[in-house]
Amino acid sequence: AQSVTQLDSHVSVSEGTPVLLRCNYSSSYSPSLFWYVQHPNKGLQLLLKYTSAATLVKGINGFEAEFKKSETSFHLTKPSAHMSDAAEYFCVVRKLTGGGNKLTFGTGTQLKVEL
Amino acid sequence: DGGITQSPKYLFRKEGQNVTLSCEQNLNHDAMYWYRQDPGQGLRLIYYSQIVNDFQKGDIAEGYSVSREKKESFPLTVTSAQKNPTAFYLCASSILKPMNTEAFFGQGTRLTVV
Numbered sequence: 001a002q003s004v005t006q007l008d009s010h011v012s013v014s015e016g017t018p019v020l021l022r023c024n025y026s027s028s029y030s031p032s033l034f035w036y037v038q039h040p041n042k043g044l045q046l047l048l049k050y051t052s053a054a055t056l057v058k059g060i061n062g063f064e065a066e067f068k069k070s071e072t073s074f075h076l077t078k079p080s081a082h083m084s085d086a087a088e089y090f091c092v093v094r095k096l097t098g099g100g101n102k103l104t105f106g107t108g109t110q111l112k113v114e115l
Numbered sequence: 116d117g118g119i120t121q122s123p124k125y126l127f128r129k130e131g132q133n134v135t136l137s138c139e140q141n142l143n144h145d146a147m148y149w150y151r152q153d154p155g156q157g158l159r160l161i162y163y164s165q166i167v168n169d170f171q172k173g174d175i176a177e178g179y180s181v182s183r184e185k186k187e188s189f190p191l192t193v194t195s196a197q198k199n200p201t202a203f204y205l206c207a208s209s210i211l212k213p214m215n216t217e218a219f220f221g222q223g224t225r226l227t228v229v
Contacts (some may be wrong), residue, residue, distance in 0.1 A: 003187040009155065032214040043119075043205060043220035051215045071176060094214050101211065102173070103148065103218055 024093030
């Protein structure tokens with residue numbers, strides 16, 4: 001079975017400092033992994049996705065994620081936080097089931113950015 | 116513009132009533148999904164469909180029903196059997212392959228039982 005675990009429900013950083021949002025996955029084979037961002041009362045926007053072409057994935061708004069198979073991790077990082085980064089972030093795995101394929105979400109990490 | 120449209124944005128329901136949430140996409144995607152979002156629980160899958168006239172139960176299907184009569188449309192009915200329907204509902208769509216293809220989301224419907 002495939003699933004994802006987001007290790008922190010809340011992360012607080014100061015503007016201009018690095019961001020680290022942690023995600024671990026469990027999978028019996030090469031997973032399809034994504035990070036999405038959600039601003040309050042909005043839909044979800046894709047930040048980046050792992051395509052197996054490269055372990056370091058660059059996304060929008062300066063975010064990156066590194067796929068580490070040995071650690072079963074796909075942590076999201078950004079060198080310098082901006083106030084506009086305050087939002088909820090979801091790590092997602094796409095998995096095959098008997099009925100097809102579906103997305104399974106982590107429980108989310110709320111990022112707070114302080115002045 | 117291509118995308119997914121959910122309506123209404125806000126919906127109020129009296130206890131004991133059924134309500135239907137609309138989801139339409141013009142992306143020509145085969146797969147469509149309904150998720151429920153509650154604080155601290157992430158998104159939980161209600162139903163999904165990969166082809167017209169076929170759909171599968173997700174993790175929390177009880178008290179919900181769907182139909183997929185057209186490729187573009189995947190309405191969700193919240194029935195009176197759903198014990199705690201107040202939540203934020205998100206619809207998504209995607210192509211089926213490859214597996215690393217992302218899903219696109221609507222802007223959501225916030226349902227409140229009054």
